[in-house]
Amino acid sequence: MFCKLISKTLALEKEEEGPSVRLLDRAGRRGKRLLKGGVVAAMALVVLTACSEHAKRGWYPGSNETTNHNELLTHFWVGAWVAALIIGVTTWVLMLWVIVAYRRRKGDKGYPRQVAYHMPLETMFTVIPIILVLTLWGFTDRVERDIGTPVEDSPLTVTVYGKQWAWDFDYEYTAEDGTTEERHLYGTQAQLTGEEGTEETLPTLYLPVDVPVEFQLKSRDVIHSFWVPAFLQKLDMVPGQTNRMYLTPEETGHFQGKCAELCGEYHSEMLFNVEIVEEDEFLDEIRQLPEGLSGAELNRNPNENPDGQQDQEVPLGDPQRIEE
Ligand SMILES: [Cu+2]
Numbered sequence: 456m457f458c459k460l461i462s463k464t465l466a467l468e469k470e471e472e473g474p475s476v477r478l479l480d481r482a483g484r485r486g487k488r489l490l491k492g493g494v495v496a497a498m499a500l501v502v503l504t505a506c507s508e509h510a511k512r513g514w515y516p517g518s519n520e521t522t523n524h525n526e527l528l529t530h531f532w533v534g535a536w537v538a539a540l541i542i543g544v545t546t547w548v549l550m551l552w553v554i555v556a557y558r559r560r561k562g563d564k565g566y567p568r569q570v571a572y573h574m575p576l577e578t579m580f581t582v583i584p585i586i587l588v589l590t591l592w593g594f595t596d597r598v599e600r601d602i603g604t605p606v607e608d609s610p611l612t613v614t615v616y617g618k619q620w621a622w623d624f625d626y627e628y629t630a631e632d633g634t635t636e637e638r639h640l641y642g643t644q645a646q647l648t649g650e651e652g653t654e655e656t657l658p659t660l661y662l663p664v665d666v667p668v669e670f671q672l673k674s675r676d677v678i679h680s681f682w683v684p685a686f687l688q689k690l691d692m693v694p695g696q697t698n699r700m701y702l703t704p705e706e707t708g709h710f711q712g713k714c715a716e717l718c719g720e721y722h723s724e725m726l727f728n729v730e731i732v733e734e735d736e737f738l739d740e741i742r743q744l745p746e747g748l749s750g751a752e753l754n755r756n757p758n759e760n761p762d763g764q765q766d767q768e769v770p771l772g773d774p775q776r777i778e779e
Contacts, residue, residue: 496544511741516687517710523703524602528687531598535591542587602688606667606701613660616749617679617692617714620644620721622658625748628743630734638744641753645724658714659728662704663737670700676755680716683729689715694754704731 512519513533519526557567570576614625621642642658662668672681674692681700682689690698706746714725732740 515687518706519684519686520706521704521708521710522687523705524654525687525705527598527601531594532687532704534594538591602660602702604701605699606669606703609667609669609701611663611666611668612671613662613668614673614748615660615681615692616673616753617681617718617725618673618753618755619677619719620714620725622712622725623726623749623753624658624660625750626744627748628738628741630738636738636741637748638741638746639749640744640747642727644721645726647724654728655690657726657728659730661737661740662729662731664704664707664731665701666734667701670702672698672700675750675751675753677718678716678723679714679718681712682715683712685710685729691716707731707733740741 472524499530511533512529513536515529517525519529563749591742610629610631612627614627616623616625621644623642624640626636626638630636640658643656645657647653670681672690672692673696674694676694678694679692680689681692688700688702690700692698708731710729710731712727712729715720716722718725730740
């Protein structure tokens, strides 16, 4: 469509400016050569990068099987890049073509012919971006709805508390035989000394493979963000609010987790391990943890923590305190 419109404009110029017809023809031929070169280069890029398995997944961590959402998220990511590359390369080639083909030549005088208020062109420049943005929005919305759909009967709920600068995990699990477990882990901050072995000291989140899990994400103090890069999802943890994430791990393995929201001095040491294991091993591991849930008692903000508020000598904002 774009080329048609440009050709029409050129045809107009040819009619109106007879002497420059040959010049424009030459420019057109060069432009076509440039366009062909650009398309070949773009195709070569796509073919070359398709060689590696890692590249096929857009250099995403994990694999398509790590969770039940990974395949969809990976397709969306790669699809968005392919669309962006096609649009980007087309735009760059057209820009280069115009820059080269219609450059100022020896003997040219004054301004070139101005084509402002060219209605078909103006309409195209408005309509195409709107279609692109709406298409991207449509796909994004569909994927977000898909991965955000609550799992109604999830046997495992893990409440994750972000805190400066570690993690607490509360497990509520109903096994297949109907027995329930409520366990908790108070995580401590990583000490990054540069020595090997730090990873073993990090708090570890255990998850059973092929069991849908509901994460309830909370914070004890400031805003954190729960992020296991291999799960391709992250969500903020906001004090006084519960955000939820639903997924099913589909392959066993060891993964890394971290905080993805700058939350203070030791944000970079706010790390944890994720172990996806068979259900038996999961039960063995969580049964070694203290019984019960950690709950909100350790929350720093007294307004979010009634028990903590009683411990304060003077309630926050008490005017009598200021008078004394
Ligand atoms: Cu944090």
